[in-house]
Amino acid sequence: MKKTIALILTIALAAVSCAVFTSCSGYEGEINVYNWGDYIADGSDDNLDTIAKFEEEYNIKVNYTTYETNEELYSILSSSNSQYDVIFPSDYMVEKLIKEDRLQKLNRDNIPNSKNVVEKFKKMSYDPNYEYTVPYSWNVTGLVYNKNMVGDKKPDSWTYLWDKDFRGKILQFNNSRDAYAIAMQLCGVNPETYTKSDIDKATKKLKEQKPLLKKYVMDQVFNEMEKNQSAIAPYYAGDVFTMMDNNEDLVGVLPKEGSNLFVDNMCIPKNAQNVSGAEKFIDFMTRVDVSAANSEYITYASPVKGAREKSYKELRESELVYPSDEYLEKCYTFRDVDKDVYTYMQEQFVKLMS
Amino acid sequence: MRLKKPSIPYIAWMVIFTILPIALILYYAFTDDRGAFGFQAFINAFGYTGVFLKSLWIAFISTLICLVLAYPIGYFMSRQKKSVQNVLTMLFMIPMWMNFLLRIYAWMTLLQNDGPIDTMLSLLGIHTTLIGNQGAVILGMVYEYLPFMILPLYTVMSKIDTRLIEAAEDLGCNRLLVMRKVVLPLSIPGIISGVTMVFVPTASTFLVAQYLGGTDDLMIGDVIDKIFWSDHNTGSAIALVLMVAILIFLIILNLFGDEEAIAA
Known part of the structure; x- marks a missing residue:
């Protein structure tokens, strides 16, 4: 009796895992995204599930993994062969990665939305000519x-x-x-x-x-x-x-x-496999409505022009989320x-x- | 020794997940960040001697408390009917099915100011802070690892033949003497594996102290975690020293065990 149950369970498990693996094959491509933990709208509380929406619109599968600190990100990038297509380093980590020649220059024509960010984020000290980064959140x-x-x-x-x-x-x-x-x-x-x-x-x-x-x-x-x-x-x-x-x-x-x-940015590492997929992902995340949804979820400010106005009232009016320009002068x-x-x-x- | 085919997966496993990582730790510990051989990492590691000794101390106290608590429980369990034994074992196992971090969160809620325990104590007129000190850390450790002490003790004790105890009683031993002359010597292997299973993880654990302790209760596991990201070499050196310390402890423990077994 026990053996029969075990056998049935094994077959069921095998069937389920087959189903899981085959269901992925409908995508046209895939990208590996490495972001901070709990740092993207995920569909809970009625917000937009931004990754699912991207997969649906572009038919590209997102392999999404997370880290907890910039140092962890750096350690993974520098000491393993892992290939990520989009990463989210903060300001100082961007500077370090650029110095060590680990990031690609971005082709803005393929990421048109990245031109639509607040001007001050196009001349930050870590990327003064706005070549390597698209700001995600600040x-x-x-x-x-x-x-x-x-x-x-x-x-x-x-x-x-x-x-x-x-x-x-x-x-x-x-x-x-x-x-x-x-x-x-x-x-x-x-x-x-x-x-x-x-x-x-x-x-x-x-x-x-x-x-x-x-x-x-x-x-x-x-x-x-x-x-x-x-x-x-x-x-x-x-x-x-x-x-x-x-x-x-x-x-x-x-x-x-x-x-x-602090500003967390989207960047493409030098060894990325799917650059065009990464560009589409970054462009999508910089769309006004998507950026607003992410900003509402993580309650940090969006750098995208117009996203603040699209957010709910308490958030867009909060001095904590969107400090004034006079205050930022002191930062x-x-x-x-x-x-x-x-x-x-x-x-x-x-x-x-x- | 001839290797048989079925052992190959295990050997591969050991090489990849035990031998290689240890080799890497050794490599990092004996080099600097440019890869040159040297002892600088160990010199840096000495800066943390205080935390190191404190961690061993906390591990020692936690192990001792676990042993004192678990020994009677294990004995009591082993003397019950088989069905009762199974139920009791289950009861001790069930909390372990939950993630260890969740159980620590639960303790944070229980111990915090105006939490359930604090409220009860206040009603009795006792006003104190329960969390954020070494006592809370030790409590967390004992709670986390008590089952690992109980289970080996119980397993060994349940194998003690009841007739031996009866024989001792027939020959005039009172209950205390039975414990000392019969149960204790026969349960030494259980004590040794229990102590090993509690001491080793408590000495190297991290996060428990960060959640239940205060500003002074960082343990060596936390230090390794924090240092490693910025300095692989010093982190590895501390880890290596900890491994050696635990190894020495285990060797001593096992020597002690063998002698006792012979004496018995």
Whole structure:
């Protein structure tokens, strides 16, 4: 009896897997896309499933995989033979990949929508002549605090992350670049270009903060803030927008010193297999309606002209998602730093935390 | 030793997933980022001695608590009727069917301020922070790995012949003496495999401390994770030192086991 059941199950499994594999063969081609985790509208909550829509319109299969950090992306690109057709590196990582000759120059005629992006993203420091990138999404870092846990104070500056009154209820980034950028701003160091001695100054500043901290966090910040576990935290402003939606006691602010403007871009690696498929994909993702859908899903700003106006009211009017141009004047964008400087910063950060 | 054909897949598996990765770790640990031979990576790795020792300490305490908790449970289970034994084994296994990270999330919710446990304690007049300290990390580890201690102990103990216990009792042993003279020596192999299965993963685990610990509770597994992305060489050196430390621990443990087995 048991044997019969096992046999039936085996046959069923084999049949299902045949069905799965053969169903893919209707496509005309395929592309390998490597994006950040949870960073594209996927059809949940009535939004557009942008990948499915692309596959349907162009009849190209998308093999979609994700990563969590720029460093992970770099490690995969540089130390394996994996072939991706579209990748989504951030600003400083674009600069590094261009320097190392790992990206292709794009043919704008095949990506006509890429001409329709906000002008400032065509002259970013990492790609000044707008040759290698199409911006996908952008945002800044900001502050979130719980108005019931800060007394009469109205935090509007990074210095509140060092406020002794909030001892044990402060969070900090568990990510060396973001944590050090904040400390560097307060030490008068430019977070775009820094040296080892600048890092030492910032380390000192972070050491002063450590006894006041509850935790170093990344994704856990949502739980900490939404469930009233912590009073104040720095995080990406678009995510602060989401947190405020889930807990009305939370207030999001852009620190008056300015903060980090980050841009995630679509690029085609040198060893891409299906360049024309990649161009179609990038063009599709830069269409106004598609970009608006993605922006609504990830709650970061869209760089595509007209996408903001197409988004829902709360999003398009939020200063956290779309900071004003005056505010962006005060912001900085990460640059690629020497490997040994970055390694040093990472090492100091791990030692700080341990 | 002659190789038989059926062993080829296993040998291939071992070469690809055990030998090669270890060779790569060795290569990275003994070179710098230009590929030149040297010991710089180990010198860097010494910067993390404090975390290293703390991780071994946390692993040791967690293993000890698991052993103390699991030993009576294992014994109790092994003395039940076969059907009851199966049910009990199931009950200990079921939580393990869930992803380990989800179970850690559950503990975060349980332990957080104004969470269920905190609320109950507050009603009793105890005001304390349950999460974000070393105690919470150890609790998480014990919870995660307790089944790995219980199962080998239970398996070994259920093989102990009841007649041996009865004989000891007939010859005048009280319950304590039965435990010491009969059950304990015969369960040594279970203790050894349990300790191995708990100590090794707890010493090298990551994420648990990041979720349940505070600002000071990073473990060596987390350090390797963080360092490796920016510096393969130092990351590999730390991993190698950890592997050697665990190896030494296992050798000592097994020596101890053999002696006990002979003495018994």
